[in-house]
Amino acid sequence: MKRAKIDIIYDMLKAIEEKGGRIIPTHLLYKSNLSHQRMKLYLDELMQKKLIIEETKAEKTIYIITDEGRKFLQNFKRLKEFTQAFGL
Amino acid sequence: MRISNPQSLKGIKRKLATMIELTIHSPAWFLGVDASLEAFAALIAFFVTFASYKVYRVSKENRYRSFMTAFILLTLSFLVRAGADSILEKIFLHLSQGLYAKVFFIGYVLHIFLALSAYLLLIAITHKIAQRRIIGLISILLFVAMILSGSYFLSFYIISTVLLAFVCVAYFQNFRKVHSQTSCLVFIAFLLLTLAQPQFLLEAVNDVWYATAHITQALGYLTLLITLLRLK
Numbered sequence: 001m002k003r004a005k006i007d008i009i010y011d012m013l014k015a016i017e018e019k020g021g022r023i024i025p026t027h028l029l030y031k032s033n034l035s036h037q038r039m040k041l042y043l044d045e046l047m048q049k050k051l052i053i054e055e056t057k058a059e060k061t062i063y064i065i066t067d068e069g070r071k072f073l074q075n076f077k078r079l080k081e082f083t084q085a086f087g088l
Numbered sequence: 089m090r091i092s093n094p095q096s097l098k099g100i101k102r103k104l105a106t107m108i109e110l111t112i113h114s115p116a117w118f119l120g121v122d123a124s125l126e127a128f129a130a131l132i133a134f135f136v137t138f139a140s141y142k143v144y145r146v147s148k149e150n151r152y153r154s155f156m157t158a159f160i161l162l163t164l165s166f167l168v169r170a171g172a173d174s175i176l177e178k179i180f181l182h183l184s185q186g187l188y189a190k191v192f193f194i195g196y197v198l199h200i201f202l203a204l205s206a207y208l209l210l211i212a213i214t215h216k217i218a219q220r221r222i223i224g225l226i227s228i229l230l231f232v233a234m235i236l237s238g239s240y241f242l243s244f245y246i247i248s249t250v251l252l253a254f255v256c257v258a259y260f261q262n263f264r265k266v267h268s269q270t271s272c273l274v275f276i277a278f279l280l281l282t283l284a285q286p287q288f289l290l291e292a293v294n295d296v297w298y299a300t301a302h303i304t305q306a307l308g309y310l311t312l313l314i315t316l317l318r319l320k
Contacts, residue, residue, distance in 0.1 A: 004147070004149065005147050005148070005149055006143070006146060006147040006149070009146065009147070049146075072146065078319055078320070079142065079143050079146065081268070081270060081319050082139055082140075082143060082319050083143060083152075084262075084266050084268060084270070084271060085266070085268065085270035085271045085273070085274050085315060085319065086140075086155065086262075086274055087214055087258060087259060087261075087262035087266075087271070087274075088143075088151055088152060088155055088213070
C-alpha cells in the first residue's frame with residue numbers, strides 16, 4: 001500500500017532516531033525505502049521544517065535529528081490516531 | 089443587478105421571507121438554549137479544525153486541508169446560525185418586519201450554504217472522490233435544487249440527512265477497518281448528527297422536535313469533543 005507523506009516523514013525520523021540521532025545518507029536511503037531522488041526531496045523538506053539538520057565533516061554528510069524532530073516523533077502517534085479515527 | 093422599481097425589490101424580499109418561513113418552531117422554554125447549543129457546535133467544530141490544521145502543517149497533504157476546510161465551514165455555519173437565532177429570539181420584538189426578515193434570511197441562508205458545502209466536502213473526503221468535476225457536478229445539482237426549492241428548510245434537512253448518512257456509512261466502514269475506540273466514537277458522532285436532521289424536519293409537526301433535534305446534534309458534537317480528548 002502507498003505510504004502517506006506523513007508516514008514517510010515518520011519513517012525517516014524514526015530511522016535517524018534509532019541510529020542515535022545521526023545517520024549517513026546511505027543508511028537513511030536503505031531504512032526509509034525511497035529512491036534517491038525522492039529521499040532528497042523529503043530531506044529538503046525536513047530541513048526546511050527544522051526537523052533535521054545537515055552536517056558535513058571531512059567531506060562526509062550526516063543528518064541529525066533536532067529537538068523539533070524528536071517532538072514530532074512523540075506527537076506522531078497522536079496525529080496518526082487522529083487521521084485513522086477520521087478515516088483520512 | 090440593478091432593480092429600478094422599489095416595489096419589485098419589496099416583492100422579492102417578501103417572497104424570500106415566505107420561502108424561508110418566518111417562524112422559529114421552538115418551544116418557549118427552549119428559546120436561547122438553541123443558540124447556545126449552536127455556539128457549542130461551532131466551538132467543537134473549531135477544535136476539530138485546529139486538530140486537523142496540526143496534521144496539515146506537518147504533511148501539507150490536500151486531504152487534510154480539505155478536512156480542515158470542511159470544519160472551518162461548519163464552524164462558520166453554526167456561528168452564523170447562533171448569531172441569527174440569538175438576535176431574533178432576544179430582540180425580535182424591537183425589530184421591524186423587514187429587518188427581521190433580513191436577519192433571518194442572511195443568517196439562515198448562510199448557515200444552509202456553509203453547512204451544505206461542508207457536508208459535500210466531507211463526502212468527497214470520506215468516499216475519496218478525487219475528481220473535482222464530479223464534486224463540481226454534485227455541488228451544482230445540489231445548489232440549483234436548493235435555490236429552486238419552495239422551502240429552503242425542507243430541502244436543506246432532507247439533503248443534509250442524505251449527505252450525512254453517506255458520511256456515516258464511510259465512518260462505519262472505517263470503524264470496521266480500524267477497530268479503534270476513537271473511530272467508533274467518530275461513527276457515533278456522525279450517526280447522531282444524521283439522526284438530528286429528520287428531527288428538524290418534524291419541527292413543523294410538533295415544536296418539541298426542534299428541541300430534540302438540537303439536543304441530538306449537540307450530543308453528536310459532544311461525542312466529537314470526547315474523541316478529540318481521547319486523542320490528546
